[in-house]
Amino acid sequence: MTEFIPPGSRFIDLPSPFPMKRGGALHGARMAYETWGTLNAAGDNAILILTGLSPDAHAASNADDPSPGWWEAMLGPGKPIDTDRWFVVCANSLGSCKGSTGPASVNPDTGALYRLTYPELSVEDGADAAVHVVRALGIERLACVIGNSMGGMVALALLIRHPGLARTHINISGAARALPFSIAIRSLQREAIRLDPNWNNGDYDDDRYPESGMRMARKLGVITYRSALEWDGRFGRVRLDSDRADEDPFGLEFEVESYLEGHARRFVRRFDPNCYLYLSRSMDWFDAGECCGDGRAHSDADTRRALASIRLDRAMAIGVHTDILFPLQQQQEIADGLAAGGTDARFVPLESPQGHDAFLVDIGRFGPAVAGFLADL
Template sequence: MTEFIPPGTRWIDLPSPFPMKRGGELQGARIAYETWGTLNAARDNAVLVAPGLSPNAHMAANSANPDAGWWEPMVGPGKPIDTDRWYVVCTNPLGSCKGSTGPASIDPATGTPYRFSFPELSIEDGADAIAHVVRELGIGQLACLVGNSMGGMVALAMLIRHPGIARTHINISGAARALPWSIAIRSLQREAIRLDPNFNGGDYNDEHYPESGMRMARKLGVITYRSALEWDGRFGRVRLDSDRSDDEPFGLEFQVESYLEAHARRFVRQYDPNCYLYLSRSMDWFDLGDHCAQRGTDSRAHTRAGLAAIHIERALAIGAETDILFPLQQQQEIADGLREGGADAQCLPMPSPQGHDAFLVDFDRYGPAVRGFLDTL
């Protein structure tokens, strides 16, 4: 999988051993990251972005790698996250196959990939790893901690486990706990991978690879990252040309099916199935309320208590009205809970049609929102 680590990636070693929340520990683990801009003398102009499940650390072009990144319109000189002012850091998640240590990495104890011997991975482990990166980079306190999607969960876990690590927070399409509907979707994605005969209990290789399971899982991901509204405008009922359609019974016929197929095919060999399973499950397990002693029967109150235990100056939660995977109520919950903890916190609902993925495409809306928050710091 090393071929998918972008040039210019840097690494910070985690403490060895690095203890994992649910048991076990990692030896010689490290976190991949990239930076933009310059840390000032006061060490107080750092903004860290915790991404979603699949991205690498190459969020935008920089001197080490001029290729455009996955959040290019958001990060750079004069852009919403303005690298003329901010020292910007992006980390690749612990458990990923795109630079940081994960199930596809070599276990130093055996010299072979961890696969299923990787310890159970939680959102909190990823949070602890990033907190270590922040300290190692010599950042006193993050001016702003930004978390997207899964990264929004990781950011909340950082804030509760490492008080004072950030002065402010932007949570984009994130959540303080996994909802059962989202768990159901992710569970089905994992089942598709596990059911593929080539998955072989995590012991696949390039020749015997769970291609069809990964393809199903990714298609389901892409579908639930978007919305019916957007796709109606984008694909309508356009059919494939007869020479591109599928001859076999029940084969591809509509443009939307072909789009999904192409998108999934690109992904399946670029993301390690075991890493996907581990990170997917870590989201299901996440509930910020588990960090508070008392657990009531009301799961909403439970989560809310976790949010209220976070103390930061200001926060902004942004969500898309068409997001079915991390629905807007979850970003509202984050803003309401952080306000209880004393933050000046707001929720900004976006009328973007692109669903959960809106922050990756609807820059006309997300750009000004992020810029507006950072400019007032």
């Protein structure tokens, strides 16, 4: 078990202690981040990108790390997020294993890995940590905060808890709260990991590692990241060329099964299981209506009031019709809630067949929407 830190990562220390929303605090914690472009003299051209659960801070190639990033087609000179104009910061999520302090990090108080002694993690903690990155870089106000998937949740928490930090917002396939279907899927993913005997209540190593649990968790996730339309068009009912082995009569038979297996095996040793559990649960707990006040949302109206409390010049919420994990009504809720508070907010539903992951791959649809919004700033 180890952290997986991109070679171009930079680090900012968090205040010590760093208090967590649900109790406890981190000591000697840090955030990993990367940047592109140049902050102008006025300091008003900064964009913050907040990621989904598993990505690192390496959203695109840069001088410190020329390898392609997870949003390479979207970010760079002349691209939809044009780094010839914008100074872009991407922060790795607090609780991750990609450089920011998480359960796979060493607890400086004990010299041992945090594992399950890591404090309970909330989306709001990630928002507060990202704000420290922004402030440490000398940015007083962001031109825009862009949040994808889980990052859309973090962005909303940031905007509620830190009023005035950003002029505008783009929420991509995000949500103001977790829905029962999404909670159910993530609950099954966590159960798959916890029921693997090698998880051992979070105390595992590279030799005794919960690989089967992580494989199942990742497969469940990948199934929900794409749509039924995408799976059918990509694989159909095509069978594998080789016959099933007699000793494995219920083994892989269809190409879609082989794809899921290969994808899962590439992932399981590249993301720490405990970090996965903490980040996954933080998404289930999130409701924008809990970000302030007594910490509990009592009704749908609390969520709507929380969104309406955000003060922005402009905002855009983008989603796709085929997203079953963060369905389109959640982006509609964000846009409507922001508009109710006086923000010039647009809801942009896209027809991409690629489900929740469309923002990563369908740049032909997402790119023009993002570029058009930023061009008007």
